[in-house]
Amino acid sequence: MTTPATMTVTTKLAGSGPGDARDRAPQDRAPQDPPAPPLPPRSVPDALLYGARGLCPACGAGRLFSSYLKVSPYCPDCGEELYHHRADDAPPYATILLVGHIVVPLMVLVEEIYRPEVWVHLVLWLPLTLALCLCLLPPLKGMLVNLQWALRMHGFDPGSAEREGPPDGVVPVVRAVRPIR
Numbered sequence: 001m002t003t004p005a006t007m008t009v010t011t012k013l014a015g016s017g018p019g020d021a022r023d024r025a026p027q028d029r030a031p032q033d034p035p036a037p038p039l040p041p042r043s044v045p046d047a048l049l050y051g052a053r054g055l056c057p058a059c060g061a062g063r064l065f066s067s068y069l070k071v072s073p074y075c076p077d078c079g080e081e082l083y084h085h086r087a088d089d090a091p092p093y094a095t096i097l098l099v100g101h102i103v104v105p106l107m108v109l110v111e112e113i114y115r116p117e118v119w120v121h122l123v124l125w126l127p128l129t130l131a132l133c134l135c136l137l138p139p140l141k142g143m144l145v146n147l148q149w150a151l152r153m154h155g156f157d158p159g160s161a162e163r164e165g166p167p168d169g170v171v172p173v174v175r176a177v178r179p180i181r
């Protein structure tokens with residue numbers, strides 16, 4: 001038997017059901033299309049190791065750079081799109097940070113122990129600083145680009161608004177048959 005109180009509860013429950021969704025604004029409704037399956041995870045440690053060696057994060061075989069610091073738009077080996085990276089000035093920043101923490105303590109140590117002339121400092125630290133910067137820039141940039149790839153940052157995420165087409169005049173490399181990663 002249905003009492004008035006029961007009827008009220010029943011009416012409220014019915015009101016909280018799917019009927020409410022029709023009352024919502026279109027932008028608040030859940031999309032009708034099923035959500036895309038989640039993308040498979042990418043290994044950050046592997047990507048960093050490949051990046052430190054200047055290798056493609058996807059296959060670990062193709063060269064990441066087409067010249068000293070220029071990232072190839074596509075991996076020459078597997079065709080992975082690499083032009084989505086946004087390394088910008090982060091690699092120089094990391095290089096300066098790292099080299100500064102190596103050179104400055106050494107400089108202070110030598111000064112405290114030997115008290116050399118200024119020209120000795122110049123001869124020692126200027127070439128060392130230059131050499132360290134030139135040696136560390138490519139691996140640090142490689143690690144950063146590959147980290148962005150592994151974390152699907154910027155255009156490396158297929159659903160990202162930052163995703164752009166290839167640069168002008170760049171012909172895509174035909175992807176070799178490999179498992180999708």
Ligand SMILES: [Zn+2]
Binds near residue numbers: 056057058060078080
């Ligand atoms: Zn590759």
